[in-house]
Amino acid sequence: xxxxRVFRDEVTRWAAGGSGGPAGELAELLGVHTVVLxxxxxxxxxxxxxxxxxxxxxxxEGVCVVPMGGAMSVGRYAGLLGPSGLGLRLIGLCDExxxxxxxxxxxxxxxxxxxxxxxxxDLEDELIRALGPExxxxxVRAEDELRAWQTFVQQPAQHGRPRHRxxxxxxGTKKGRKIRYGRLLVDALAPxxxxxxxxxxxxxx
Numbered sequence: 001x002x003x004x005r006v007f008r009d010e011v012t013r014w015a016a017g018g019s020g021g022p023a024g025e026l027a028e029l030l031g032v033h034t035v036v037l038x039x040x041x042x043x044x045x046x047x048x049x050x051x052x053x054x055x056x057x058x059x060x061e062g063v064c065v066v067p068m069g070g071a072m073s074v075g076r077y078a079g080l081l082g083p084s085g086l087g088l089r090l091i092g093l094c095d096e097x098x099x100x101x102x103x104x105x106x107x108x109x110x111x112x113x114x115x116x117x118x119x120x121x122d123l124e125d126e127l128i129r130a131l132g133p134e135x136x137x138x139x140v141r142a143e144d145e146l147r148a149w150q151t152f153v154q155q156p157a158q159h160g161r162p163r164h165r166x167x168x169x170x171x172g173t174k175k176g177r178k179i180r181y182g183r184l185l186v187d188a189l190a191p192x193x194x195x196x197x198x199x200x201x202x203x204x205x
Contacts, residue, residue: 004030004059008066011035015068015076020085027086033062034089034205035081037074037102041067043093043123045182050194050202053187063205071098075105082106082114092116093123093201115204117197124168124178126195127185133163139184140170148174 007030010023026032038044044067051058058065068077071094081088091114092102099118106114119126128136140149152158152170161169171181186198 002026002029004032004064007032007064011064011066011077011081014080015073020080023080024086027088030059030064031062032064032086032088034064034091035077036063036065036201036205037077037090037092038065038067039071039094039098040069040178042178042182043067045179046123046127046186046198047093047201049183049186050189050198054202056202058205061205071095071101071105073105074102078106078114090114091201091204093119093197095119095122097121117201117204119195119197123195123198124171124182124185125164126197127182127189128164128167130193130195131185131188133167135188136164136167136185139181139188140167143180143184 007023007026010018010026014020014023036047038047044065047065048058066077066081068074074092074094078090079085082090090106092106094102094116096118099116102116106116131139137149140146149170152173153166158166158169171178186194
């Protein structure tokens with residue numbers, strides 16, 4: 001069965017130097033009209049979790065969420081998918097330090113200018129601050145990672161660091177952990193706790 005994941009995979013192959021034919025055919029077949037450009041897989045997990053929590057099926061709405069594997073690729077993806085490529089509407093979500101890449105990369109594709117929603121530090125930091133360190137630690141315990149967390153905070157490099165910074169670093173110390181917690185933290189948010197960049201992104205789709 002052809003679904004939005006197949007389109008996303010074809011876009012990734014195209015951006016890596018493959019043919020754009022299959023992506024173009026799938027975009028038409030699936031009725032894709034909007035692409036959300038993200039830096040990585042943890043951002044994808046968070047966006048998909050929030051959409052699901054709000055009862056939205058982005059694929060059915062013609063929206064494809066694409067992790068690019070880094071902000072430096074945004075120009076490549078924008079050229080393939082935006083007005084000069086497949087003619088799709090582009091929206092971005094990025095970290096504050098990566099915004100210059102989005103500004104430069106999306107500039108040739110502005111027609112109209114794409115919306116870019118910016119996290120103050122990054123999305124994990126936004127989620128940790130929204131929930132508070134105590135609630136995030138509860139989630140870590142519920143994931144049976146209390147021992148790993150306690151070992152981590154005892155490391156000399158973590159002494160004296162604010163708790164939210166320790167939690168942020170902890171999530172990046174094991175492959176796949178940022179992706180898993182991206183989903184878990186979003187699922188734990190109350191409606192009024194959703195960080196503005198993530199909330200505004202969903203509202204704009």
